[in-house]
Amino acid sequence: MRVIVIGAGLAGLAAAEELHHAGADVTVFEARDRLGGRVWSVPFAGAMAERGAEFILPHDTELLAMARRLEMPLVRKGTLYGNREPRGGEPVTREQVTTAMEELAALPELEGETVYGALTRARLESGVADAIAARLEVSCAYAADDLDASVLREGAGAFGDFDTHTFVGGNQRLARRLAGELDEPVHLSSPVRSIRWSGREMNVCTETTEASADAAVVAVPASVVDQIEFKPPLGEQKVDAHRAVRYGQAAKLFVPLRTPAPPSQTLSVPGRWWCYTQLGADRQPLRFAAAFAGSPGAIEALDVANGPGPWLDAIEQLRPDLELDRDQAMVSTWDQDPWVRGAYSARAASASILNPELSRGQGPLAFAGEHTAGRWHGLMEGAIRSGRRAARELLSR
Ligand code: FAD
Numbered sequence: 001m002r003v004i005v006i007g008a009g010l011a012g013l014a015a016a017e018e019l020h021h022a023g024a025d026v027t028v029f030e031a032r033d034r035l036g037g038r039v040w041s042v043p044f045a046g047a048m049a050e051r052g053a054e055f056i057l058p059h060d061t062e063l064l065a066m067a068r069r070l071e072m073p074l075v076r077k078g079t080l081y082g083n084r085e086p087r088g089g090e091p092v093t094r095e096q097v098t099t100a101m102e103e104l105a106a107l108p109e110l111e112g113e114t115v116y117g118a119l120t121r122a123r124l125e126s127g128v129a130d131a132i133a134a135r136l137e138v139s140c141a142y143a144a145d146d147l148d149a150s151v152l153r154e155g156a157g158a159f160g161d162f163d164t165h166t167f168v169g170g171n172q173r174l175a176r177r178l179a180g181e182l183d184e185p186v187h188l189s190s191p192v193r194s195i196r197w198s199g200r201e202m203n204v205c206t207e208t209t210e211a212s213a214d215a216a217v218v219a220v221p222a223s224v225v226d227q228i229e230f231k232p233p234l235g236e237q238k239v240d241a242h243r244a245v246r247y248g249q250a251a252k253l254f255v256p257l258r259t260p261a262p263p264s265q266t267l268s269v270p271g272r273w274w275c276y277t278q279l280g281a282d283r284q285p286l287r288f289a290a291a292f293a294g295s296p297g298a299i300e301a302l303d304v305a306n307g308p309g310p311w312l313d314a315i316e317q318l319r320p321d322l323e324l325d326r327d328q329a330m331v332s333t334w335d336q337d338p339w340v341r342g343a344y345s346a347r348a349a350s351a352s353i354l355n356p357e358l359s360r361g362q363g364p365l366a367f368a369g370e371h372t373a374g375r376w377h378g379l380m381e382g383a384i385r386s387g388r389r390a391a392r393e394l395l396s397r
Contacts, residue, residue: 001019001023001024001025001214001215001394001395002024002025002027002212002213002214002215003016003019003024003025003026003027003213003214003215003216003217003394004026004027004028004029004202004204004211004213004215004216004217005019005026005027005028005029005216005217005219006028006029006192006195006204006216006217006218006219006220006228007028007029007030007031007037007218007219007220007368007369008028008029008030008032008035008036008037008175008179008186008188009036009037009038009039009175009219009369009383010036010037010039010174010175010178010380010383010384010387011219011368011369011370011372011383011384011386011387011390012028012030012037012217012219012220012368012387013028013035013175013178013179013186013387014066014178014368014383014384014385014386014387014388014391015217015219015366015368015387015388015390015391016028016178016179016182016217016387016391017178017181017182018387018388018391018392018395019217019391019394019395020181020182020183021181022391022395024394024395025183026182026183026184027184027187027211027213028179028182028184028186028187029186029187029190029191029192029204029206029211030186030187030188030189030190031189031190031191031192031220031339032188032189032339033188033189034172034188035172035175035176035179035186035188036052036171036172036174036175036176037052037175037339037340038052038053038334038340038343038344039052039053039171039172039174039175039380040052040172040332041169041170041171041172041173042170042330044254044256044288044330045254045256045257045286045287045288045328046286046287047280047281047286047287047288048166048169048170049254049288049290049330050166050170050171050252051252051332052171052332052334053171053379053380054166054171054290055077055079055081055164055165055166056074056164056165056166056167056171056380057081057082057158057162057164057379057381058162058163059158059381060379060380060381061381062381062384062385062388063380063381063384066174066384067167067174070174070177070178072167072168072173072174072177073167073168073281074165074166074167074168075165075166075167075168075279075280075281076163076164076165076279076283077163077164077165077166077263077278077279078163078262078263078278078279079164079263079264079265079276079277079278080161080162080164080263080265081158081162081164081265081276082158082159082160082161082162083098083159083160083161083265084135084265084266084267084274084276085264085265085266085267086131086134086135086267086269087266087267087268087269087318088268088269088270088271088318089127089130089131089134089269089270090125090126090127090130091127092125092127092128092131092269096125096128096131097128097131097132097135097159098159098160100122100124100128100129100132101132101152101159103122103124104118104119104122104124104132104152105152105153107121107122107149107152110148110149110150110152110153111148111149111150112148112149112349113148113149113349114144114145114146114147114148114149114349115132115133115136115144115145115147115148115149115151115152116133116144116145116147117149118149118152119132119133119144130269131267131269134267134268134269134270134272135159135267136151136152137272137294137295137298138267138272138273138274138292138293138294138295138298139294140248140294140295140346140347140378141248141249141250141294141295141343141344141346142246142248142249142294142295142346142347142348143295143296143297146246146346146348146349146350147346147347147348147349148347148348148349148352149349150347151347154375168281169281171380174380187206187209190206190207190208190209191206191207191227191339192204192205192206192228193205193206193207193227193228193229194228194229194230194231195216195218195228195229195230195231195365196230196231197231197232197363197364197365200214202214202215202216202364204216214364215364215365215366215394215397216364216365216366217365217366217367217368217387217390217391217394218365218366218367218368218369219367219368219369219386219387219390220339220369221247221339221340221341221342221369221370221371222241222242222243222245222345222358222369222371223245223247223340223341223342224338224339224340224341225242226239226242226243230365232363234362235362237357238357238360238362240357241355241357241358242358244351244355245345245351245353245358245371246345246346246348246350246351246353247340247341247342247343247344247345247346248294248295248342248343248344248345248346248378249294249295249296249299249334249335249342249343250292250293250294250299250334250343250344251292251293251299251302251304251331251332251333251334252290252291252292252293252331252332252333253290253291253292253293253304253308253311253312253315253329253330253331253332254288254289254290254329254330254332255288255289255290255291255308255312255315255324255325255326255328255329255330256287256288256324256325256328256329257277257287257288257289257322257323257324257325258323258324258325259323260277260284260285260286260287261277261285261289261321261322262277262279262285263276263277263278263279263285264276264277264319266318266319268314268318271293271298271301271302271314271318272293272294272295272297272298272301273291273292273293273294273298273302273311273314274291274292275289275290275291275315275318275319275322276289276290276291276292277289277290277322278290289315289319289322289324291311291315293311294343296335299333299335302314304331304333305333307331308326308329308330308331311331312324312326312329344370344377344378344379345370345371345377345378346378347377347378353371353374353377354374354375358371358372359372359373359374359386359389359390361390361393361394366390366391366393366394367390368383368386368387368389368390369383369386370382370383370386372386372389372390373385373386
């Protein structure tokens with residue numbers, strides 16, 4: 001079987017690897033000039049900074065199994081992703097937040113309700129409720145007034161004292177490693193413009209090439225799938241499902257430290273962002289601090305579009321213990337990125353990301369991408385699960 005994979009993020013590459021190992025003839029087209037999509041690791045302050053996906057969480061079982069299978073070592077970050085110290089709002093302890101989260105997760109019938117609705121129903125103290133809303137808005141990169149309350153139970157919003165990891169040398173190494181398993185190098189800088197099929201023949205066109213195949217995996221974000229012409233066109237339900245996907249918005253800031261700081265995690269409750277420090281592969285503190293702002297409102301308030309200045313000022317206020325080397329700061333944003341136009345799919349109450357139409361195949365096409373991964377959406381884990389599911393779908397036809 002000849003299969004074309006469109007998109008060399010983790011979803012497309014996981015699909016390509018699985019298809020290749022099953023004996024398929026695989027060609028991958030990628031729009032960007034690099035592999036990995038929203039996984040993008042760059043050298044920074046003597047280590048690697050993750051401009052996109054960073055944290056591997058304990059529940060990421062397929063990702064962790066893949067790391068073991070490919071013998072790719074992980075760095076223990078020491079950062080307590082799930083237990084951030086809330087600051088800047090009404091005084092609240094981390095213990096109060098953790099206890100309240102356990103109560104919230106036990107509330108019946110969370111699905112279909114917003115996070116704000118559930119917080120009101122639980123009658124929490126206002127400071128605790130605001131700290132939880134802040135934490136969820138940051139992690140889900142989406143405003144709590146349209147965030148489905150099921151995030152209180154699962155997913156990126158995970159709470160608790162668990163370890164977090166990244167790949168030694170950066171998460172993008174996983175993308176390179178998966179691509180390295182294939183016979184044919186990934187075609188970079190090759191945005192796919194059209195996919196046409198009739199009977200048993202399929203043609204995929206980029207601006208410069210045309211390739212034929214028996215089937216394809218479409219592993220591009222829902223936000224940019226309309227840039228590809230499908231002939232015959234995608235079904236109405238599929239198009240509607242793609243259009244309905246809401247994307248969260250996130251920005252990251254990296255700033256070198258004059259003195260390295262041990263792992264820490266501080267949440268700005270009013271600002272809807274957090275600042276963290278972490279360990280490197282040598283188990284010593286890294287020489288930079290990172291910050292992550294989630295939700296469009298937070299990014300606007302920090303005026304990220306005009307550079308790092310206001311955010312650096314805010315970090316100095318939130319974390320006076322950190323000695324920032326402001327001149328070398330680096331900002332990472334995704335809202336203007338033409339190949340995604342957002343950070344990751346959101347668990348919106350107004351448009352369910354659990355819509356089975358998103359992952360449903362059509363003719364010789366299978367669909368992958370974090371937005372098709374059901375409860376694993378928004379994560380590297382979801383991207384990998386979706387790619388492998390799409391590959392198995394084609395193999396079983
Ligand atoms: P993508 O990585 O977007 O890959 C899709 C690929 O398709 C891209 O390479 C794109 O260039 C390509 N493409 C698009 N259109 C075309 C076309 N027409 N032709 C050819 N190629 C095309 N996840 C975690 O697990 N932990 C985290 O800590 C975490 N933090 C994050 C922080 C940020 C700031 C962001 C942005 C994301 C974060 N994520 C995190 C989410 C994670 O990055 C994604 O869930 C995952 O990487 C998505 O993979 P994907 O393959 O579905 O999509």
